[in-house]
Amino acid sequence: MLLPLVWRYLKPYRWLLLGVVVFQLAQSIASLYLPTLNADIIDQGVAKGDTAYIMTTGAWMLLITLGQIVCAIIAVYFGARAAMALGRDLRQSVFEKVGEFSEREVASFGAPSLITRSTNDVQQVQMLVLMTCTLLVSAPILCIGGIIMAMRQDLELSWLIAVAVPVLLIAVGFIVIRMVPLFRSMQKRIDRVNTVLREQLTGIRVIRAFVREPIETERFGKANAELTDTALRAGRLMALMFPVVMLVLNMSSIAVLWFGAFRIDDGSMQIGTLTAFLSYLMQILMAVMMATFMAVMIPRAAVCADRIQEVLSTEPSVIPPTNPVTELRGIGSIALDGVSFSYPGAAQPVLTDLDFRTAPGTTTAVIGSTGSGKTTLVNLLPRLFDATEGTVHIDGVDVRDIDQELLWGHIGFVPQKPYLFSGTVASNLRYGKSEATDQELWHALEVAQARDFVASMPGGLDAQISQGGTNVSGGQRQRLAIARALVKRPSIYIFDDSFSALDLTTDANLRRALKADIGDATLFIVAQRVSTIVDADQILVLEGGEIVGRGSHDELLETSETYAEIVSSQLTAEEAA
Structure with a gap:
């Protein structure tokens, strides 16, 4: 579900993705070419004492490096633009979809879960796209190109690549497979923490009235501990990955230097060639490491994508008419x-x-x-x-x-639990009729028996209302809600x-x-x-x-x-x- 969801929302930004690929390709080609130039300086310049060759080749290396930096900056910029656009559009789509839900669907998902899906889940998918644009595009180019260039330098040492890469993939793959269910469980635990926290914040007065603070603290502590435990287990596996990668990298470097020394000793390999081969091996393994780093993010992002898609694919039980009466x-x-x-x-x-x-x-x-x-x-x-x-x-x-x-x-509807939005008295009263005049607002307040207390508030119609109307009493909240319905006429x-x-x-x-x-x-x-x-x-x-x-x-x-x-x-x- 991850790939179809991402592609659907990235499709309008194909030109950004094309830019990422082009500049990442240029950057990767530069990275692959630099070790060869370095080898030439050592074998052709230093060994022969040709200062002019060293200066000329060094100047080319400097120019290529500057071009590599420019390409990297542009590629990251395009990737960030694409990822941020994806996150914006996904959040907008989830919000609009939830806006179509009836109370049945909202109750089915739960408000805390819907908030998590439109924030944390979208952020995980967004981060995956960003990392893909900045790392994963160049990883296969460096890996394949590095293998080709390393084999051009010395074919007989290439067996080390055939050993190191599978070992790294198997080790990291074993860790990633164990992380997938942990990430799925982590998102559910985040939902649970949000649910408990929202209940406690909403019902704080009831909690205090019944002296339930210790019990509610314990309940939140349990949900928080479950999330922490799951996150720690996933974190331990993630922490294990980098030592494994570094172990393979260092062991591979030692092997190249060990076997390469023998080949230099018998005259079948030059020092510059060994240096270039080692650089290419490091590039190959770093590319594999980047890919595995992405593999760590993919399971969690895939879980989040499934949860987002679940919202987007849910059809509301209240379906708009195909040929509505207007x-x-x-x-x-x-x-x-x-x-x-x-x-x-x-x-x-x-x-x-x-x-x-x-x-x-x-x-x-x-x-x-x-x-x-x-x-x-x-x-x-x-x-x-x-x-x-x-x-x-x-x-x-x-x-x-x-x-x-x-x-x-x-219809002017005043629900059983009247809700006021953060803003002013006027902005709440104009919720159903944005063009209502101040005179209409005062008239509605007078009918709703709310004129006196609004007039006594600092600013009158411009008095601030906190989210949910928590800075006014229950009776005042009801009268403001009634006035809001009256303004619609x-x-x-x-x-x-x-x-x-x-x-x-x-x-x-x-x-x-x-x-x-x-x-x-x-x-x-x-x-x-x-x-x-x-x-x-x-x-x-x-x-x-x-x-x-x-x-x-x-x-x-x-x-x-x-x-x-x-x-x-x-x-x-x-x-x-």
Whole structure:
């Protein structure tokens, strides 16, 4: 999977790769030619005392060396450009692919794993490409060219090459084979460390509230120790590789000098020739070492490429329509016909055979016990999930046939856990309508009962919001999220338990202002508090994923035992009347 993935993303940069090959070739040819010139200086110049020959040949060696340096710099530049472009495009592709995922795919991979795949995994592949461009291109040229040039210098000593190269390959190959499973395990361990760390950072207040710091420290320590142990085992094997390579290099040098001395002694070989042969042998073995160094990186990069490809090849369960509807009436009607939903591998469906209609401009509320499927239901409306059975219609059109941007543009969605992005109050409110004026923002804040606390913040609309909105309270975060939805002015508002952090007075004021402001828009509210939904035109009571009651508040008090139990658990008889 490594080679197809790399080639797919390097294909647009073929000219850079061609430049790398050309300049690496020039550099390698220069490296192969220099030992021959050096041998000529020793045998033809020094031995005969020809100073002019030494100076001329030395000048050529200096000129070739300068050309070699220039070629090396250009080759590394082109290689770095290609590798960085590959990393950029891979990260972009992974990000865009994850952006297409529904919540099902994100939950399947896990957010920490997706972060690791788009950062650490991409970096490993990128580094492999960089090292390939700077080392591996020249390695086969130096190896093959070195063998040819060494045999030209002295054929009888060439048997040393036939011994040294296989010994080096076998020794290093044995080490590399043992490193492959360790690298695969290491990436999984990195995922685990990221998962634990993310949980602890996100849930730091819960950890402190329950005095779980020692246990969480132990849990992180275990994940960290497992990663460290795997990395150490891989590191020991990698550390073993270089002594093995140096042992073969040094033993080969000794062998060349030993057997070469005998040939010089009997007059069948000159000192310059021996020097050149030794240089070529070193070049050959260094080329093999470079190739084996790459072989160390390839297994880990291959594992990372598989993990990246796994993301890129995953088809989202929510598939955009081939011939999308590009215009809606904008009246805000919602209809569910025989809708059921099951999570993959679940024994029981979360929702079963739901049927209901909402008239434009009305308020529909959903209430039920924890786990009854309320959040899953509201996730079907903006098509965060697709129903496994039945159809969901917005303005009379199946949501699976509506252009996704058009669908989301007609819905103002406030999730159960409101999330704010790092930036300012204004940048968060303009998230759904970038061209909104300050006046529109203040109006939305006033309806959401957030104007006073935003006005009191340093900078007002320009006040800084930290990632996740951690520098504001839970109730303030909910009101800012509601204001963000109001700025869009959609035809449908979906509030998934979005008033839970508000006190009763603020809740009542917000609902009153909301009803006066949204005009003919449709409200779809999920709530736990009866007081939040008591004025709704239609209330749906969910139990076990089924609608067990529907009607107004007064009607349900008489017809739905489940609703009556919920009301009695929250309100006094006088309040319920």
